[in-house]
Amino acid sequence: MDLDALRYGDFSKLGEAVTDWEQMTKKLADLQKDAESNLKAKADTARWAGVNATVSREFITKTAAEFADAHTQADSITKILSDTRGELISFRSQLNTAITRGAQQSLTVIDTGEGTFTVTGNTRPDWASDPSGKTGATDQKAVDDLRDEIQGILTKATQSDNSAAKVLRLLVDQAKYGFADASYANRDEAAKAVAAAEKLAKMAKNPADMSLDDIKDFNRTMETYSGDSLFAEQFATRLGAKGTLQFWTEMTSAHAGARDSELETMKSLQNNLSLTLATASFSDSEAMQHWKQNLIAERNTNFRATDSFSPIGALGSQVISSLMRQGQYDTEFLDDYRKTLFKADKGAGESNTDALWVKGYDALDLVFGDGNGRDPLEGLFEGLSHNPEAATHAFESKSDLDHMLGSTVYTDRGESLGHALEAAVTGVAIGDYSSAAPPHSAAQVQIMANVMNAVAQPGGGSNLVSKGLGESFGNMAASYMPEISRAFAGPNAAVFLTNSDLPKGLETTDVTRFLSAVSLDPEGRAGIIVGESVYTSGLLDAHLSDPSLFDGPRDKVLENIGRNAGIIEGIVGHSMADESVQSAVDGENDYNEALQKKGDFVKTWIATGLGYGSVSLFPGSHAAAGAAVGGFAGGVVGLAVDRVLEGQELEGAKDEALYASAKDLYAMRDSVNQQTQWSVADALEQHHVDLPKDGAGDSVRVAVNEGWDDASEFLTNSKERPNG
Numbered sequence: 001m002d003l004d005a006l007r008y009g010d011f012s013k014l015g016e017a018v019t020d021w022e023q024m025t026k027k028l029a030d031l032q033k034d035a036e037s038n039l040k041a042k043a044d045t046a047r048w049a050g051v052n053a054t055v056s057r058e059f060i061t062k063t064a065a066e067f068a069d070a071h072t073q074a075d076s077i078t079k080i081l082s083d084t085r086g087e088l089i090s091f092r093s094q095l096n097t098a099i100t101r102g103a104q105q106s107l108t109v110i111d112t113g114e115g116t117f118t119v120t121g122n123t124r125p126d127w128a129s130d131p132s133g134k135t136g137a138t139d140q141k142a143v144d145d146l147r148d149e150i151q152g153i154l155t156k157a158t159q160s161d162n163s164a165a166k167v168l169r170l171l172v173d174q175a176k177y178g179f180a181d182a183s184y185a186n187r188d189e190a191a192k193a194v195a196a197a198e199k200l201a202k203m204a205k206n207p208a209d210m211s212l213d214d215i216k217d218f219n220r221t222m223e224t225y226s227g228d229s230l231f232a233e234q235f236a237t238r239l240g241a242k243g244t245l246q247f248w249t250e251m252t253s254a255h256a257g258a259r260d261s262e263l264e265t266m267k268s269l270q271n272n273l274s275l276t277l278a279t280a281s282f283s284d285s286e287a288m289q290h291w292k293q294n295l296i297a298e299r300n301t302n303f304r305a306t307d308s309f310s311p312i313g314a315l316g317s318q319v320i321s322s323l324m325r326q327g328q329y330d331t332e333f334l335d336d337y338r339k340t341l342f343k344a345d346k347g348a349g350e351s352n353t354d355a356l357w358v359k360g361y362d363a364l365d366l367v368f369g370d371g372n373g374r375d376p377l378e379g380l381f382e383g384l385s386h387n388p389e390a391a392t393h394a395f396e397s398k399s400d401l402d403h404m405l406g407s408t409v410y411t412d413r414g415e416s417l418g419h420a421l422e423a424a425v426t427g428v429a430i431g432d433y434s435s436a437a438p439p440h441s442a443a444q445v446q447i448m449a450n451v452m453n454a455v456a457q458p459g460g461g462s463n464l465v466s467k468g469l470g471e472s473f474g475n476m477a478a479s480y481m482p483e484i485s486r487a488f489a490g491p492n493a494a495v496f497l498t499n500s501d502l503p504k505g506l507e508t509t510d511v512t513r514f515l516s517a518v519s520l521d522p523e524g525r526a527g528i529i530v531g532e533s534v535y536t537s538g539l540l541d542a543h544l545s546d547p548s549l550f551d552g553p554r555d556k557v558l559e560n561i562g563r564n565a566g567i568i569e570g571i572v573g574h575s576m577a578d579e580s581v582q583s584a585v586d587g588e589n590d591y592n593e594a595l596q597k598k599g600d601f602v603k604t605w606i607a608t609g610l611g612y613g614s615v616s617l618f619p620g621s622h623a624a625a626g627a628a629v630g631g632f633a634g635g636v637v638g639l640a641v642d643r644v645l646e647g648q649e650l651e652g653a654k655d656e657a658l659y660a661s662a663k664d665l666y667a668m669r670d671s672v673n674q675q676t677q678w679s680v681a682d683a684l685e686q687h688h689v690d691l692p693k694d695g696a697g698d699s700v701r702v703a704v705n706e707g708w709d710d711a712s713e714f715l716t717n718s719k720e721r722p723n724g
Contacts, residue, residue, distance in 0.1 A: 001157050001161055002111055002114070003150070004111040006095055007096065011085055011088060014088075025075045076171060080190060081168075083188070084164040087157075091154075091156060091157040092157075095153050095157075106121060107120070107142060108120050117150065117154075120143065164187045164191075166194065167187065167191055170230050170285070190230060196231055197225070204247045215266075219268055219272055226275040232279035232283070233287070235280065236291050237285070241295040245319045245320065246303060248319055248323060248366070249314055251269065269368075270323070273323055277329075278326070278327025281329045292330075298316035299340060300315060300317070302314075303315075318357070320379075321380050322366035331393070334384060346400070350407045351410050353377075357376060377404075377416070378412070384424070387429065388429055391423040392423075392443055394420065395424050401450050401451070405451070405454050405469075408469065409467060415468035415469070415472075417468075417469065418473070422476055425445075425476050426476065439500060439501060441502075442502040445480075445501065446505060453507070462516075465518055465524060470518060473527070474523055477514070477524075477531055478532075478598075482497065482503065483500055483502075483504075484511055487506040487508045495560040495561060497542060508714070512571060512719070513718050515528060515575075516575040516719065517575075519572040520579055522594050525572060525576075526591060526595040528572055529644065532565060533641065533644050536565045536679060537639070537683075540561060540680055541683045544557075544683040544684060554691060555699050559700075559702075562701070562707065563710070565676045567710050569671075570707060570709070570711025570712065572668070574712050640675065643678060669704075669705070673700075673705065677697045681693060
């Protein structure tokens with residue numbers, strides 16, 4: 001920065017820009033609030049149909065998010081500009097003070113252009129009369145000191161100006177269309193993030209020089225900045241796509257067989273690197289676009305560590321996927337990568353998929369923890385599980401879905417596939433406890449229908465449950481209790497409230513066979529039972545608090561809900577009895593543990609006021625939003641979940657031993673009956689509904705028993721049974 005530019009610069013225009021941005025930020029804050037509380041909130045509760053169910057809702061959701069990003073970006077720009085202006089004014093003040101002090105010492109400062117300047121001493125008559133010459137020496141020191149002081153001020157001012165320009169350009173470049181979500185309190189904060197990225201990228205280009213202590217420092221910095229979009233984009237692009245894959249190849253080779261603290265360090269590094277690259281993937285900068293394209297282009301490249309003696313390294317796709325297990329990657333990037341990987345996997349055929357990725361890579365281990373990373377589909381599926389939109393895209397093709405399900409027979413990818421399918425059909429990312437379950441789109445319901453159809457196929461479809469998919473299938477069933485209930489109830493089942501875009505999208509025979517197969521897996525069974533209990537109690541709470549939800553007598557509501565509960569849990573009970581109860585319940589401890597886990601999971605959701613899967617499905621009134629609204633404690637849903645869990649510890653009276661033992665078929669019937677009656681009583685009491693308590697309970701009792709018996713008929717009509 002030129003001396004005169006800082007000394008005489010007019011910062012009033014920069015001040016006006018800061019004021020304009022401050023006003024813009026305030027206006028965007030109001031727009032963001034309005035978009036979230038009005039636009040999006042109303043869209044979430046609206047009863048969409050047809051094209052609006054997908055296009056309009058998605059557009060409104062993304063528009064609301066854009067307002068939030070616009071406010072964030074404007075706020076960051078405002079703070080960076082304001083901070084930079086304040087710093088430059090401070091540096092100008094320091095410069096003027098130094099020049100004034102120099103003038104008092106008869107020193108002159110002159111701008112010589114292009115960032116240079118001179119400091120000279122003015123000749124005074126008394127200097128020549130000093131025979132010692134000390135006056136001249138003192139003057140030269142004063143000249144040097146002033147020169148160094150001014151140079152230091154100009155250097156800092158230049159750094160402030162340049163770094164502000166740099167981070168502002170990077171910030172704007174993050175989004176080709178729309179706005180970036182990077183948030184910074186000041187210029188220095190943004191500049192530090194960029195500098196940290198440059199430092200780490202430089203280290204990663206020379207992994208052989210990194211000691212374990214260096215890796216720990218590297219990891220700590222990455223953990224700090226993994227969610228910072230400027231840091232992530234700069235790290236990824238400066239290292240390059242090929243450099244990123246080579247870095248991880250070197251790390252896994254150099255630390256193969258790591259144990260104890262070294263293993264924990266490497267697991268943490270993989271986690272933070274995955275999160276950082278996921279953040280970077282959302283950048284639309286030109287450099288990042290090239291990075292994503294080049295990364296996919298390297299999928300078939302053989303990556304070897306520099307000290308490897310084997311000619312066989314790791315395929316680029318294996319390395320890429322091993323870094324997708326954590327974090328949410330950009331949808332478009334996941335779509336592009338998934339298409340190439342699915343094409344290769346399908347080309348090998350179901351029975352050869354394991355050979356395609358594992359054969360010849362026996363010594364390969366790209367994952368510090370579970371698995372080894374040889375099957376790139378596992379990492380891809382975990383990546384999809386954190387991005388529901390991309391997961392839904394992945395399985396919209398029935399051909400792709402059927403292939404992936406069929407391939408689980410010959411691979412170990414079942415559990416990861418299950419996670420991706422959960423995200424695809426529920427719209428909620430795995431491990432996300434902060435997002436409400438959105439209404440099921442037509443595409444999601446169709447995927448769920450296709451999954452059920454695959455499991456329902458005679459001659460082996462039910463075997464899919466035992467390929468690591470049982471738990472996920474149970475969770476998916478829990479989320480689809482409204483559609484499942486509609487399938488059993490038939491046409492005009494208005495009692496079974498839902499905001500699904502395709503409430504009648506499931507086929508009864510497939511649903512029956514699916515529930516029957518999944519119920520034989522302990523964790524799958526737990527998902528079905530908890531899901532049914534939550535949906536039943538939520539329905540009762542909604543209807544008894546808001547009579548307008550069903551145009552008919554309340555007795556009819558109780559009968560329909562009770563019968564439905566009996567059918568669903570009856571299918572579970574009869575299926576277990578058919579399988580030979582003893583063998584089916586050998587893993588009863590696993591079931592009890594799974595039930596506890598599901599219950600705790602539900603209570604976590606309820607405590608946030610968002611609802612669990614099928615609970616968050618009642619549009620319209622506050623009371624109909626599911627008993628989860630307002631917290632878990634005291635709600636009808638919360639009480640129902642608590643009783644399901646407490647029942648495991650009860651002994652004695654069979655009608656209170658809720659699901660504690662599945663060995664007695666009639667004990668299960670009594671359990672669901674008692675559970676449903678208790679939920680009715682809870683709802684009557686909470687909402688002060690004037691209905692005879694005994695009469696209401698008896699209506700439910702009869703209906704549950706009828707549903708229980710109907711369940712046996714559904715099974716008999718849908719599959720071959722031992723005594724059918």
